[in-house]
Amino acid sequence: xxxxxxxxxxxxxxxxxxxxxxxxxxxxxxxxxxxxxxxxxxxxxxxxxxxxxxxxxxxxxxxxxxxxxxxxxxxxxxxxxxxxxxxxxxxxxxxxxxxxxxxxxxxxxxxxxxxxxxxxxxxxxxxxxxxxxxxxxxxxxxxxxxxxxxxxxxxxxxxxxxxxxxxxxxxxxxxxxxxxxxxxxxxxxxxxxxxxxxxxxxxxxxxxxxxxxxxxxxxxxxxxxxxxxxxxxxxxxxxxxxxxxxxxxxxxxxxxxxxxxxxxxxxxxxxxxxxxxxxxxxxxxxxxxxxxxxxxxxxxxxxxxxxxxxxxxxxxxxxxxxxxxxxxxxxxxxxxxxxxxxxxxxxxxxxxxxxxxxxxxxxxxxxxxxxxxxxxxxxxxxxxxxxxxxxxxxxxxxxxxxxxxxxxxxxxxxxxxxxxxxxxxxxxxxxxxxxxxxxxxxxxxxxxxxxxxxxxxxxxxxxxxxxxxxxxxxxxxxxxxxxxxxxxxxxxxxxxxxxxxxxxxxxxxxxxxxxxxxxxxxxxxxxxxxxxxxxxxxxxxxxxxxxxxxxxxxxxxxxxxxxxxxxxxxxxxxxxxxxxxxxxxxxxxxxxxxxxxxxxxxxxxxxxxxxxxxxxxxxxxxxxxxxxxxxxxxxxxx
RNA sequence: GCUCAUGUAGCUCAGUCGGUAGAGCACAUCCUUGGUAAGGAUGAGGUCACCGGUUCAAAUCCGGUCAUGAGCUCCA
Numbered sequence: 001x002x003x004x005x006x007x008x009x010x011x012x013x014x015x016x017x018x019x020x021x022x023x024x025x026x027x028x029x030x031x032x033x034x035x036x037x038x039x040x041x042x043x044x045x046x047x048x049x050x051x052x053x054x055x056x057x058x059x060x061x062x063x064x065x066x067x068x069x070x071x072x073x074x075x076x077x078x079x080x081x082x083x084x085x086x087x088x089x090x091x092x093x094x095x096x097x098x099x100x101x102x103x104x105x106x107x108x109x110x111x112x113x114x115x116x117x118x119x120x121x122x123x124x125x126x127x128x129x130x131x132x133x134x135x136x137x138x139x140x141x142x143x144x145x146x147x148x149x150x151x152x153x154x155x156x157x158x159x160x161x162x163x164x165x166x167x168x169x170x171x172x173x174x175x176x177x178x179x180x181x182x183x184x185x186x187x188x189x190x191x192x193x194x195x196x197x198x199x200x201x202x203x204x205x206x207x208x209x210x211x212x213x214x215x216x217x218x219x220x221x222x223x224x225x226x227x228x229x230x231x232x233x234x235x236x237x238x239x240x241x242x243x244x245x246x247x248x249x250x251x252x253x254x255x256x257x258x259x260x261x262x263x264x265x266x267x268x269x270x271x272x273x274x275x276x277x278x279x280x281x282x283x284x285x286x287x288x289x290x291x292x293x294x295x296x297x298x299x300x301x302x303x304x305x306x307x308x309x310x311x312x313x314x315x316x317x318x319x320x321x322x323x324x325x326x327x328x329x330x331x332x333x334x335x336x337x338x339x340x341x342x343x344x345x346x347x348x349x350x351x352x353x354x355x356x357x358x359x360x361x362x363x364x365x366x367x368x369x370x371x372x373x374x375x376x377x378x379x380x381x382x383x384x385x386x387x388x389x390x391x392x393x394x395x396x397x398x399x400x401x402x403x404x405x406x407x408x409x410x411x412x413x414x415x416x417x418x419x420x421x422x423x424x425x426x427x428x429x430x431x432x433x434x435x436x437x438x439x440x441x442x443x444x445x446x447x448x449x450x451x452x453x454x455x456x457x458x459x460x461x462x463x464x465x466x467x468x469x470x471x472x473x474x475x476x477x478x479x480x481x482x483x484x485x486x487x488x489x490x491x492x493x494x495x496x497x498x499x500x501x502x503x504x505x506x507x508x509x510x511x512x513x514x515x516x517x518x519x520x521x522x523x524x525x526x527x528x529x530x531x532x533x534x535x536x537x538x539x540x541x542x543x544x545x546x547x548x549x550x551x552x553x554x555x556x557x558x559x560x561x562x563x564x565x566x567x568x569x570x571x572x573x574x575x576x577x578x579x580x581x582x583x584x585x586x587x588x589x590x591x592x593x594x595x596x597x598x599x600x601x602x603x604x605x606x607x608x609x610x611x612x613x614x615x616x617x618x619x620x621x622x623x624x625x626x627x628x629x630x631x632x633x634x635x636x637x638x
Numbered sequence: 639g640c641u642c643a644u645g646u647a648g649c650u651c652a653g654u655c656g657g658u659a660g661a662g663c664a665c666a667u668c669c670u671u672g673g674u675a676a677g678g679a680u681g682a683g684g685u686c687a688c689c690g691g692u693u694c695a696a697a698u699c700c701g702g703u704c705a706u707g708a709g710c711u712c713c714a
Binding site for chain 2: 104113203204209210211217218220258259317363365369372373376378480484520521548549584585601609611
């Protein structure tokens with residue numbers, strides 16, 4: 001009897017009897033056998049010491065591959081669990097998956113872990129790696145496994161086993177004296193983990209991600225192939241912290257926050273100019289695309305929010321206040337009910353559709369304390385919010401043209417990597433199932449008609465309708481959900497919006513809720529972090545600084561500033577009695593995109609010396625030429 | 639809202655065993671008018687987040703509150 005295994009390079013290895021992954025690796029080379037962490041058999045990852053029973057495609061997995069790294073991280077989680085149980089026997093283990101860059105494990109324990117505990121756990125992990133314990137898979141009887149974990153006081157594990165699908169094998173991995181339920185596969189021994197890991201942080205997490213369930217303690221770690229990769233990662237994290245928008249916001253004199261206004265901004269002059277600039281850009285963009293801007297009340301009577309359904313579904317997030325005559329008002333968390341009121345004024349004909357209504361006024365949402373995060377998650381913020389009232393037949397074209405605009409806008413900020421998620425009906429929702437059927441079908445058809453790839457995001461729709469979510473990838477590889485388009489058959493019904501159709505019957509319009517940037521505050525935060533504060537000239541709140549070398553040229557510097565201003569380029573003057581390097585350093589630190597240096601020579605020749613942020617190059621050019629260039633770059637990229 | 643951590647000058651941070659507060663930068667004044675990321679001197683600046691407790695004595699120890707950070711839940 002011969003069994004043959006086909007390798008990725010096409011070669012075939014023949015054995016007389018079923019060989020283990022390790023045997024196969026050994027046949028290929030001694031070194032590979034040493035490095036083997038697992039094998040992929042017909043596409044499925046398996047433990048390296050298990051026999052491969054029949055002819056198969058076999059690939060040996062080492063730490064060099066992505067799969068190998070994933071295995072290392074998974075094992076790091078298990079080694080951590082073993083370390084924790086050795087040091088703190090009263091701890092129950094739950095689950096410990098890999099995540100981007102690392103892993104975590106959730107534990108249940110009466111006492112809290114301290115940062116010192118983390119160090120001790122990490123030390124013990126290194127010891128376990130040195131012990132080089134074998135990690136072996138065992139298949140247990142389901143009831144026996146439940147009984148075992150029960151006896152160990154591991155109620156959470158017992159619960160997981162009980163909930164496993166009937167036909168699934170209950171595999172237990174034995175690693176020294178530590179046994180853990182796990183699907184696997186695993187490294188052959190703890191020594192293979194190496195020393196490229198570190199425990200990073202401690203946080204709370206709910207059992208099964210449900211806030212009504214017990215709270216667990218989650219320990220996060222990062223794990224890499226070796227110490228060098230670990231160091232590179234830690235360095236990268238450090239760099240990312242440097243571009244935190246709250247830090248840059250302070251350095252660039254954009255905004256601040258303080259205790260008395262949690263979740264809101266104090267916008268400083270430069271910050272507000274930036275925020276206004278962004279708003280102006282999207283306003284003009286929307287005008288070009290046929291939107292009309294409106295302004296609706298900041299607060300409206302409770303009864304309207306009850307009719308719209310917000311009171312029920314969004315009530316916890318709404319701020320309310322009472323008038324002297326005991327009326328209860330809600331401060332708007334969304335514009336939709338207001339826009340419906342505008343649509344309803346006067347009779348609308350099918351000839352009027354689509355009606356596109358946009359608004360940028362501030363919204364107020366009572367976000368949970370722990371969710372707040374600078375500009376990224378605020379309680380007061382503006383949105384490039386708009387609602388399109390149209391017929392069912394127009395949903396397609398409106399969706400398509402919205403997506404065109406969205407792409408143009410993202411491109412203006414340098415975001416070209418965009419993906420789409422399709423979110424369908426959530427559990428808590430308004431409207432009958434048949435209405436949802438129609439809304440989902442309609443939106444699905446619209447995405448497909450523009451040839452957009454999308455992934456399904458089940459149960460994540462808004463309470464009034466399904467939605468598309470547009471996710472952009474920023475310059476440092478982070479994903480952000482900004483744009484959204486939601487189809488709504490419910491609100492026009494609830495708030496009784498109608499139009500007169502061709503056959504003179506009264507019909508309900510479909511309402512599309514849509515935003516490209518989403519929260520203007522949040523979008524700014526993303527742009528700031530993604531550019532590390534190096535904003536494009538058209539957006540920058542302080543695009544040009546005119547800095548003098550000697551006071552004798554003050555008058556010329558003033559002329560330069562005034563002529564820039566006349567050409568639509570805001571500029572400030574730095575006439576201080578300081579060295580030019582001092583001025584350059586200071587304004588560069590504040591991320592001013594262009595510094596125009598003027599000294600005796602420039603003044604005499606009607607020139608400026610232009611220095612761009614991030615470059616040491618120093619261009620000397622005529623004043624007219626410089627103004628022309630800067631004015632062009634200051635134009636909104638419409 | 640939940641868990642853990644943190645809160646000292648405008649910013650970044652020291653502050654040992656509990657003995658009444660320190661640096662650098664920034665700021666002010668004076669000197670310096672200089673060529674592309676820090677010129678020099680002098681000075682001012684703090685209810686150590688807030689409230690309470692222990693103590694002869696609290697930035698320091700204990701409790702509570704608030705805020706911030708990381709994560710969870712939620713979400714733009």
